[in-house]
Amino acid sequence: MRVLGIESSCDETGVALYDTEQGLLAHALFSQIDLHAEYGGVVPELASRDHIRKTLPLIDEVLNSAGLTTQDIDAVAYTAGPGLAGALLVGAAIGRSVAWALDKPALAINHMEGHLLSPLLEDRSPAFPFVSLLVSGGHTLLVDVKAVGDYELLGESVDDAVGEAFDKTAKLLGMDYPGGPYLAAKAEEGTADRFEFPRPMTNRPGLDFSFSGLKTFAMNTWLDSDKTEQDKADIALAFQTAVVETLAIKCRRALKQTGHKRLVVAGGVSANKALRTKLDAMPGVDVFYPRQQFCSDNGAMIAFAGAIRQQAMVKQDAPSFSVRPRWPLNELTPP
Template sequence: MKNNQFITLGIESSCDETSASVVAEGRNALSNIIASQIKVHQVFGGVVPEIASRHHLDNINTVIDSALKEAEVTLDEVDLIGVTHGPGLVGALLIGLATAKAMAFACKKPLVGVHHIQGHISANYLEHKDLKPPFLALVVSGGHTNIVDVEGYQEYRVLGRTRDDAAGEAFDKVARVLGLGYPGGPMIDAAARKGNPHAVAFKRVYLEKDSLDFSFSGIKTGVLNYLNTQKLKGEAVSVEDTAASFQLAVMEVIVNKTIMAAENLKKDKIVMAGGVAANSLLRSMLKESCNKKGIALYYPSPILCTDNAAMIACAAYYKYQAGIEDDFYLDAYPNLAL
């Protein structure tokens, strides 16, 4: 406790950001330190698990020190340690977990393992102080594409998920073939702003009628086929137009399915989360649709969209308040279900 406030230390290392954060009373981030490895992995065109794990180990202790220092909190004043225990890269996850477990054990603090997606959704609690469940959550990131019915702080029901690539993964792959580099999301977003989204009609994949699932591997192939056809014809390709058309095709499906789910469940709130929630087209399209339907739309600021530990601390706080605590056998689960 510090100034009569409950203090949570959050730790996140599931992919390529090493992060630690101190959160007061579950909702007030006093610090949120993120050591990004984007530059490290750029030369490889994507995240290399072994290299990510090595960098997590290099960074984690100083990241935790900085988070405590910036929040002006000592380890003694921490009431709870929350850590991502899945899903994610197993070698990356275990750096955060081993660290959190050893610290909690040595300082005799309670420990809570947090699902990464619950963390992403909880980023909205940090941003919007009055937001409470129930709501519909759309989680889109490099590793996940989910529509989730959030009935309470601990009640999550996945309504739709990707059957192959995550949306962010499709962005990375298409960015690579378009020569836009890594990470694909922001690169395509930027190129698309200069292009015509109706230049190429990429197929929208809706799967079965009423399905809330996604499939993005087809559109990636569609882009490849389009590029090859143009090449054979000897016709020039506009990278901007292709990026814009690809982006629109993906986002249209995501927006339509999300609105359909909200209407089916009569939800008056939609909450966006995950790295792709920072995409400008997705935000503006969803905003427009929500306005038309009278649905309130929430999304976190870009820094809380990326992987960060404040969201993990927040989610850990609510789990702990609900009476959930983990023991020191806590393990990493690369495919942890929500």
């Protein structure tokens, strides 16, 4: 069974074709970073318009790359939430229209489930159950994953998502958009232990996160410094170290609470080298990640999640669609 996947939840248009017997056949991605850079953040209306321009050409590119046509598609999966409403509507409308025209099933996929399942695309993939740390620009979640669709939310950020905190801190340090990768690169030039940042919400029970205070701490530290490039690097390192250690502490708690020995880390921030180094060093834990190109939003994870759900689906949805800009993972059910 071949499933076409369409991802359009925010500022990246992703399309992929997944075959349940042969694996990932082809994928393509267009990033809108240059479009939004001059505004310092994603402009929802511009994002929606660009998805309109790019989705159909990317579908053609993926099919051509795989040496197939639309007649070889058995189902269409698209991101229905969470994300920007307008951007989601573009992918949903195109996905449903293609499926309707081909008289094939269409599947509304939860964006975060796509990330959560993305490490299963790898040769070294986790078995269920496991704890999943989902870290991106819009989400920070710890999830007890018992099976596909059987998710228990263990903890989440009460304010900024971790990727959002990276981007905002980078911006106040004068770095370009999107700031997270720039901050991580700058941190490699930093002097360890010059600044000590707090590890928020680690001195109390629970698995929730808070990162807005770290952003404020970084801003105050920057304002009190001489604002040299070395100051910037040292603050970037101190901030990143605090975030990474906070995430690791909460992951250890989640693993102890659930009794699981496997940890899956996905989402854009899962590409961070310091985070991977810290989590890989945890004793007695097998840690799994998606490949670097699938850490950020992509069509492959949507096609894969769609294939899993389509294989188990008994009845099809009606030929209509809606999107859910807010769609908690724990509202999903097994296929």
